[in-house]
Amino acid sequence: MAETSLPTAPRARVRRLNLRLWLPLSWIGTLVVVALAAPWVAPHDPLAQDLFFERLPPFFLAGTEPGFWLGTDSLGRDVLSRMIHGARIALLVSVSAALITCIFGSALGLLAGYYGGWWDRVISRLVDIWMAFPPVLFAVLLVAVMGTGLTSVIAAIALIDWTRFARVIRAETMVQARMDYVDSARIGGARRLATLVGEILPNVLPSIIALLMLEMGIAVIVEAILSFVNLSISSDDPTWGSMIAEGRNAIHFAWWVLLFPLIALFLTVLSFSQLGEGLKQRFDPVLQ
Amino acid sequence: MTPPSMLDIRNLNVALLNGRPILRDVSLTVAPGEVRALVGESGAGKSMIGKAVLGILPRGLKVTSGEILLEGQPLHDLRPAARRRRVAEVAALIPQDPLTALNPVRRIGAQIVDPLIKIHGWARPAAQARALDLLHRVHIRAPERVMQSYPHELSGGMRQRVLIASAFAASPRLIVADEPTTALDVTVQKQILRLIRELQQETGTAVLFVTHDMGVVAKISQQVSVLFQGKVMEDAPTQAVFDAPDHAYTRALIAATPSYADPERPFSPVPQSLIAEMSAALAMEVRR
């Protein structure tokens, strides 16, 4: 019998806690729970104004009132409650906008990268033309046409950012399409679409997931920016962006109104991008 | 009436879209159960012959004239879907590069079993048993474990064994083996070669065996076609070619092969002057 080597022993999967995965997951997990349970966990009504309690400092400073943990803004509204309700909007926008962007952009990228020819020419031209528009102008125009509101914000994000998915996934698909396993699948009788979905897609999935997470972070920022310039939902509703905008006016005597939503925004964006990388490594059997 | 050839290629011309010829009037036959070697230097177009037969020519290459008959049936008469089915039923490929010929994110077992179920209509348990049996036959120890492995967990030699098992799994009547040993180190090369010969003799499968090594030609084939820049220079029984090579290029190829039996025998590369002369002759032919 011929000499054979045994498969290399499956590398001992060290049950090392992967902080890159677990830290962002726990922040986002907390955010999700808090957002879902906002009416019950928020200590106050986020819209309730009380001019007796305006600009109360957070709990660790002097002159605070019990129950207003992170202080109040210039209308006496509770900052923590507004942040908790703001998380709802941030997550709603980021998840739905990123998913729509991802599905649309990745599908076009896969088709262009694998089918080539006409598909590729048309899609690549479209991407080029699209990217020639300044994105912020684009978003503002779109919201101006469609009117303010969550749907406009989501549509704006999808319309601006699908090109990122299309470009990256097209390039990755082209690399995979040159591999011999694609030929083998074809010789084995698989149709083109089946080859694309069954053989190539699983190989680009880790990249799609990483981009999706990144996009969720971007969507949170875009929503905040649009709220900041008052183009998101009505300015009464608590969003992190509008809180930051209002906090800016009072930064010298009530910095907490600006700082806490800013920290939440920062942590969320950072978590999504780290989660993307972490998941990519986790789900790629080759990188693992 | 003689039975039809397993594979019959008649005056096949393949060219780039800009008109540069890749294959020039290639004709060759493979009888049932026969091994035909296809030799030539790198870039001669050996792989393209195999790809044209299997219907996986890379984008940008077109069959400009000629025909390919599989078991007497002209393939160009078939619609693309029917053609693919036909090829999948009759033929299989042992690819050149075992590193990219297996899908990195799918388990070995699924990659062998799926085509048996989807194309050849086997029941899953039967297909699984068949895969195990073949992995066993290609001298893989612990085939159950290998079925559960991902490609990156196997060595190059093991992957090539898996690919051989996969090629023979559906009992094809024609196998295109595209330099199946080139990417492997010398000792593994010998084992793989022996294995293919064993299985070929056992199953009586016809093989189109692509190589650039005259030593391999002598060991494995009954017929040989010598290819130079897309043109068949010599087509004869292997024995005859070694006894009395007809063409100067064939003589040069034989002289360029180190001999295992007689390591002392001097060998010399194919002389540049001969290559230049033959290229010039081909160029003249095109102009006429």
Ligand SMILES: Nc1ncnc2c1ncn2[C@@H]1O[C@H](COP(=O)(O)OP(=O)(O)OP(=O)(O)O)[C@@H](O)[C@H]1O
């Ligand atoms: N995708 C492609 N586009 C354009 N030309 C190609 C493409 N693939 C191969 N060629 C050309 O076709 C010719 C034949 O290539 P082929 O791969 O058949 O060579 P080969 O004889 O198999 O060589 P090797 O021993 O290196 O595998 C080469 O001159 C190569 O430049």
Ligand SMILES: [Mg+2]
């Ligand atoms: Mg080749």
